[in-house]
Amino acid sequence: SSTEDDEDNDHEDVFRLSYKKLIQKAEKENDYPVAVRLMFLQTLKLLSDTNSIKYQQDYTNLDYLQQLHETKFYNEFFKVMRSYEYLLYGKFNISAAHYTAIKNDFIKLQYKIT
Secondary structure, X not given: OHHHHHHHHHXXXXXXXXXXXXXXXXXXXXXXXXXXXXXXXXXXXXXXXXXXXXXXXXXXXXXXXXXXXXXXXXXXXXXXXXXXXXXXXXXXXXOHHHHHHHHHHHHHHHHHHO
């Protein structure tokens, strides 16, 4: 059915996005929520690529956190997930310095994953 095709395409998008380019564009525009969202998706992709999580579009962040419960990524993932949710759902404006701190948390976690 066409609905299933759409879902497949959305699922593929997470794995095909050009994260580096999109993150740089968001940073240039000081659109920190978008940059953080992209880094979060990029992190999910890395975790999925390394079979640390099973990615599914209808999973919640809590589902991913639970999958990581017994892993060395749990604490760092919890920290970046909290920043992501704070920024995206709280609609807070953050400073460049705060964004850099969040970005560094993502970089540390992604380095650990790879």
